[in-house]
Amino acid sequence: MEIQRYVPTQLRPARQMRADLQQIEQASSLDGVGELRSVGEVSLYGPGEKAELLDLYRQMYLIRRFEEACAENYSKGNIRGFLHLYIGQEAVAVGVMSVLRPGDYVVTHYRDHGHALARGVDTNRAMAELFGRKTGLSKGKGGSMHLFDASKRFMGGHAIVGGQLPLAAGLSLSCTYKGTDDIAIVFFGDGAVNQGTFHETMNLAAVWKLPLLFFLENNFYGMGSAIGKVRAGGTDFYPMAESYGIESVLVDGMNVLEVREVMANAVGKMRAGGGPQFIEAKTFRYVGHSMADPARYRDDSELAEWMEKDPLKTFPSLLLARGAAVESDLEAQRESVHQEVSAAVRFSEGSAKPSPHEIFDDVYA
Amino acid sequence: MATMNVLEAVRDAMRLEMRRDPNVFILGEDVGARGGVFLATNGFVAEFGEQRVIDTPLAESSIVGIALGAAVSGMRPIAEIQFGDFIWPAINQLVGEAARARYGTAGQRNASMVVRVPHGGGVRGGLYHSQSVEALLAHTPGLKVVAPSTPYDAKGLLISAIRDDDPVVFLEHKRTYRLVRGEAPEGYYTEPIGRAEIKRRGEDLTVITYGLMLHYTLQAAEQVSESEGIEAEVIDLRTLRPLDVDTVIESVRRTSKALIVQEDTPVASIGSEVAAVIADRAFFDLDGPVRRVTPPDFPPMPYSPLQEAEYMPSPNKISYAIRQLIDL
Numbered sequence: 044m045e046i047q048r049y050v051p052t053q054l055r056p057a058r059q060m061r062a063d064l065q066q067i068e069q070a071s072s073l074d075g076v077g078e079l080r081s082v083g084e085v086s087l088y089g090p091g092e093k094a095e096l097l098d099l100y101r102q103m104y105l106i107r108r109f110e111e112a113c114a115e116n117y118s119k120g121n122i123r124g125f126l127h128l129y130i131g132q133e134a135v136a137v138g139v140m141s142v143l144r145p146g147d148y149v150v151t152h153y154r155d156h157g158h159a160l161a162r163g164v165d166t167n168r169a170m171a172e173l174f175g176r177k178t179g180l181s182k183g184k185g186g187s188m189h190l191f192d193a194s195k196r197f198m199g200g201h202a203i204v205g206g207q208l209p210l211a212a213g214l215s216l217s218c219t220y221k222g223t224d225d226i227a228i229v230f231f232g233d234g235a236v237n238q239g240t241f242h243e244t245m246n247l248a249a250v251w252k253l254p255l256l257f258f259l260e261n262n263f264y265g266m267g268s269a270i271g272k273v274r275a276g277g278t279d280f281y282p283m284a285e286s287y288g289i290e291s292v293l294v295d296g297m298n299v300l301e302v303r304e305v306m307a308n309a310v311g312k313m314r315a316g317g318g319p320q321f322i323e324a325k326t327f328r329y330v331g332h333s334m335a336d337p338a339r340y341r342d343d344s345e346l347a348e349w350m351e352k353d354p355l356k357t358f359p360s361l362l363l364a365r366g367a368a369v370e371s372d373l374e375a376q377r378e379s380v381h382q383e384v385s386a387a388v389r390f391s392e393g394s395a396k397p398s399p400h401e402i403f404d405d406v407y408a
Numbered sequence: 409m410a411t412m413n414v415l416e417a418v419r420d421a422m423r424l425e426m427r428r429d430p431n432v433f434i435l436g437e438d439v440g441a442r443g444g445v446f447l448a449t450n451g452f453v454a455e456f457g458e459q460r461v462i463d464t465p466l467a468e469s470s471i472v473g474i475a476l477g478a479a480v481s482g483m484r485p486i487a488e489i490q491f492g493d494f495i496w497p498a499i500n501q502l503v504g505e506a507a508r509a510r511y512g513t514a515g516q517r518n519a520s521m522v523v524r525v526p527h528g529g530g531v532r533g534g535l536y537h538s539q540s541v542e543a544l545l546a547h548t549p550g551l552k553v554v555a556p557s558t559p560y561d562a563k564g565l566l567i568s569a570i571r572d573d574d575p576v577v578f579l580e581h582k583r584t585y586r587l588v589r590g591e592a593p594e595g596y597y598t599e600p601i602g603r604a605e606i607k608r609r610g611e612d613l614t615v616i617t618y619g620l621m622l623h624y625t626l627q628a629a630e631q632v633s634e635s636e637g638i639e640a641e642v643i644d645l646r647t648l649r650p651l652d653v654d655t656v657i658e659s660v661r662r663t664s665k666a667l668i669v670q671e672d673t674p675v676a677s678i679g680s681e682v683a684a685v686i687a688d689r690a691f692f693d694l695d696g697p698v699r700r701v702t703p704p705d706f707p708p709m710p711y712s713p714l715q716e717a718e719y720m721p722s723p724n725k726i727s728y729a730i731r732q733l734i735d736l
Contacts, residue, residue, distance in 0.1 A: 148481065182514040193516040198480060203504050209470040210505060213477020213485075220433070220459065220483065227477075239497075243467040247474070250465065405515040406549065408573035 088367045096367045099141060099299050101376040103133040103354055106157040108384045109166065113156065113173060113187075116388065117334050122173045126187050129157035131329040134354035135260055136161040138302025139228065142310050148196045148218070148227040150211040153188035154328075155200030158230060164192045170387035176394035183397045184405075204265075205231065205238030208257075212244050215255040215319075224314040226254040234265030236280055237273060245319075249287045252318035256309060257284070259323040260296065266332045267340045284321035296324030297352040300361075410594045415585040417559035417592055418448050418524070421566035422486060424596055426456050429484060432570060435462040436471060436488030436524075445490050446526055446585055468494055472501035472523060476575070479521040480509060484570055492527030492541040492579070499544070506575040507550030519575040522566070528581040528620055528671055530720055534711030540672035545577050546648040547676070552601055553648040555579040557622040559590040561646055564599030572601060579648075581620040588623060604652035606659065610639030613665035613733055616656055616682050618645040621669045621721060628726035638734055640667075648678055653685050660686055661693040665733055667701065669726055674702040696736045701729045 088096065110128045117126050129136070136157035143149070143162075151158045159169055164180065172179030173187050180192050188202040198214060201207035211229035218225040235241055236259070248255045259280055263270055270278050284291035290312070294305045302324060309320035327349035331338035338346075362368040412420065425432050433456075434449055440463040443450035452461045464471050468489055475487040489495045495502075502523065509519040529538035546553045552574055556562040562580065569576040607622060608629055617625045622644045632638040641659050645652065660666045666686050668679040683698045701721045703709070709719055 150477075180514075181512060181516065184514050185512050189512055191513040191516055193513070198477075198517075199513070201505070203500055206473075206500050206504055209473020209501060210477040210480075212470065213474035213479070214481050215477075216474055217478045217481040217483050220478070240469050240473070243465070243470040244473075247465055247467065247470050251462075405511050405513075407552075408510070408518065 093367050096362055097372055097376060099137055100358055101380060102137045102161055103299065104377055105380045106133045106160050107355055108380050109160060110156055112384050112388055124186060126334045127154045127332060128330045129154050132260060132262065132326045133157055134299040135296045135302055135324045135326055138299040139258060139306050141303050142306040146225040148198050148214040150198045150207045150227065151200055151230040152207060152232055153200050153202040155190050159190040159197055162195050162197045164195050164197055166383055166387045167390040171391040171394050174391035176391055177397045178394040205235040205240040208240045208244040212248055212253055212255055215253040218254050226256060226310060226313045228256040228258055230258045230260060233261045233270050245287045245289060248319040249289050254313045255319045256313060257319065257321040260326055261323055262326050262328050281321060281323040289319050289321045291321035294322060294324050296326030297354050299354055299358055409591040411589055412559045412592055413586050413589045414559050414562050415446060415448060417563035418566055418580060421563045425567060425570045431482065432484045433460040434486045435464050435475065437464055437466055437490045439463060439488050444488060468498040469501055472498035475521045476501060476506045476519055479519045480517045484520050486522045486524060486570060488524045491537050492525045493536045493539045495525060495541055503548050507548045511550060518573045520573045522569045522576045522578050524578045524580060526580050526582045528583055529709045530583045530620060532711060532713060532716060535708040538709035542579055542648055543672055543677045546678060551649060552576045554601055555618045555648050556646055557584060557619050557644055558588060560592040561599055563592050564597050565601060568598040568601050583620050602647045602650045602652060604643050604645045604655040606641060607644045608642035610641040611663055612639050613667060613730065614641045614643060614659040614663045615667045615669060616643045616645065617669040618648065619671060621671050624721060624723045625669050625726055627723035628730060631723065631727045632730050638730060640730055656682060657689045660690045664693055664695045666698045667729055667733055669701045669721055671720060673705050674700055675705055696733055699729060699733050701726050
């Protein structure tokens with residue numbers, strides 16, 4: 044059975060891809076081979092789509108490597124204070140941002156490196172901000188938890204849990220007010236759901252039909268507290284949205300293509316004037332809440348289970364299995380990421396520290 | 409010039425700015441169809457439509473947070489907190505978010521927003537409708553805090569506040585809304601934020617005050633002038649952050665005596681800061697202690713009219729304090 048090359052203008056949704064995969068499996072078994080066609084022999088993907096898929100991999104790998112470099116430089120004392128790593132959750136940020144347009148606003152929480160990089164914030168300036176250097180995004184005044192880049196409409200990491208939600212509603216209100224079909228997306232964790240601002244903002248967004256996308260990254264622990272200990276009603280949050288009349292969906296946060304699919308669906312409805320949407324991604328951070336947290340409140344087996352679904356293992360396997368990439372493509376991406384991150388560290392090390400008198404800048408307009 | 413009360417001045421300023429700049433909009437509890445609990449936005453929906461005069465849920469944190477979000481994307485929102493006493497749920501949005509918006513991003517963010525706050529007592533409002541909320545807000549770097557006491561200042565300062573690129577908390581004393589009338593130009597004009605004004609000239613002592621207490625202080629000043637010939641200089645701070653230190657110091661150096669009058673309780677208050685500044689910059693010009701007239705250091709303002717009057721500073725209490733300071 045001949046499999047046609049498929050050259051889409053857009054990535055197919057994950058559901059479609061699963062169907063394609065089944066088709067290959069069936070075709071294979073009909074051929075009597077009994078297993079998937081070998082790597083590279085048959086590809087479902089055209090060059091444009093291959094490049095896009097590879098880029099998703101590259102971005103996830105960039106976040107992973109960037110954060111490993113953060114941890115290294117934290118140990119060296121180049122990065123100080125409070126550092127919260129996103130390792131394990133990369134598929135969420137990358138899947139989400141791949142759907143957004145430059146005019147959309149992104150607001151997030153303190154675990155913000157992944158979101159910033161996936162949004163296209165300059166790697167050098169992001170790292171320099173963590174180093175507290177003058178070349179940083181906010182000239183060293185913000186630091187890890189408060190990355191901000193107005194040029195990318197990346198409106199900040201916010202370190203008060205739940206504090207960013209009303210602000211994102213204001214950004215989405217201005218999208219409507221100005222008559223655009225831009226949207227705002229706000230990331231928050233499972234811990235933020237217990238804050239009053241979450242419920243205020245959900246209600247308000249629904250009443251005003253704001254183009255606000257609530258994106259919950261449920262990694263099952265608010266710092267060291269398992270959800271079950273601090274929340275009534277189990278570990279699923281997305282049904283809550285229904286009570287506000289907001290359409291909601293649960294997605295596997297370890298699967299970048301699924302994240303991308305549900306995002307495209309939600310964002311499409313929002314741009315058409317459908318009001319707010321709610322997406323819950325189940326995901327897991329592999330490391331502690333911050334560098335000071337050895338995460339003794341979790342079982343190693345729980346972590347091991349999640350790591351089996353590691354997007355940086357499963358996604359490249361998928362690409363190889365489906366003939367979207369060959370090993371050398373992936374290696375080339377990894378090499379380019381290593382260079383980019385090393386360059387960012389060198390850039391930061393070589394950047395001037397802000398002078399003490401600059402504390403007087405930017406207090407008022 | 410037109411004659412108007414403070415409420416009309418506030419309304420006039422907002423209406424003019426709404427007409428001038430489509431980025432200005434209003435949000436708050438009952439600001440729309442109801443026209444605001446004090447009618448500050450009366451008739452605004454008819455003129456500007458519901459898209460620019462937005463009724464919100466009773467959710468102060470969201471009201472201020474949404475204003476901030478809109479502000480950082482280039483709008484000029486005016487958020488109304490119905491009563492100052494209701495502002496506490498919004499404190500994180502004001503102190504935690506708006507105040508550090510610019511600094512924390514090295515100037516990438518404007519938080520061009522105004523939060524209008526009817527405040528103050530003497531209206532039989534009791535525990536939750538009488539509070540002075542200025543101390544915590546004025547304590548917060550990154551915010552500007554304006555507290556006018558006359559129609560002229562209210563209008564000119566509110567227009568300035570709306571045009572300001574930083575977050576401005578605009579404190580309107582409820583008791584002055586209809587009680588205080590005065591002249592103000594009909595069209596556009598601005599008064600500078602951060603500038604105090606000497607409302608009465610005198611050489612015997614300096615009385616520093618703001619809000620409703622300005623009017624009580626001016627009455628007290630007339631009393632002691634008529635009865636004892638004491639001439640008090642009265643400074644209306646008008647802006648509580650940034651404080652106009654120069655005007656205060658220049659006056660105290662001339663009079664050598666300073667009295668501070670405020671409706672807020674005394675500890676860690678505006679008066680504390682003014683006293684500290686005087687001690688720092690005019691210590692050797694003083695020939696007496698820096699005194700304060702404030703309510704007692706109790707949590708809320710009592711409801712019962714007699715007790716409320718006992719609690720609040722009054723023209724008599726102020727004139728008594730003036731005489732005491734002069735007699736020292």
